[in-house]
Amino acid sequence: MRQESYQAFDFLPAIKPRAHGGLYEFRTYWLKPGGLPITVAAWQAALEPAKAYTDHLVTNMVALDGPLRITHIWGFESIQQRFDLRATHYAAGLWPPRGAPEQIERATSLIALAGEHSRLR
Numbered sequence: 104m105r106q107e108s109y110q111a112f113d114f115l116p117a118i119k120p121r122a123h124g125g126l127y128e129f130r131t132y133w134l135k136p137g138g139l140p141i142t143v144a145a146w147q148a149a150l151e152p153a154k155a156y157t158d159h160l161v162t163n164m165v166a167l168d169g170p171l172r173i174t175h176i177w178g179f180e181s182i183q184q185r186f187d188l189r190a191t192h193y194a195a196g197l198w199p200p201r202g203a204p205e206q207i208e209r210a211t212s213l214i215a216l217a218g219e220h221s222r223l224r
Contacts, residue, residue, distance in 0.1 A: 109164035109174060114147050118162050123178020125217040125224040128185065131174040131210065138206030139171060145200035153197040156188045
């Protein structure tokens with residue numbers, strides 16, 4: 104068992120119950136020393152211009168324990184929707200947030216599907 108403590112980015116709205124489509128991506132970025140303020144500012148600046156993509160953001164959180172890292176959770180209807188939205192926003196220069204990728208030391212991504220009877224579908 105592993106347990107971690109997080110706090111949502113303070114400029115994000117509270118999580119509201121809603122259907123996200125049943126496919127979730129949990130992405131964690133371990134940041135370089137000093138990278139958190141730059142990353143948070145970049146995210147805050149990028150959210151509105153990339154609204155069609157970031158509307159799929161469930162939450163983004165900063166770790167309160169252990170190594171310096173952020174974890175964000177995205178909800179999509181399908182893996183294809185995720186790929187298409189990312190490709191469109193990358194091509195338009197709207198994503199990733201400018202200056203944030205340079206702060207990443209390493210990253211992981213986990214794709215999860217909500218179960219058949221889950222309220223997360």
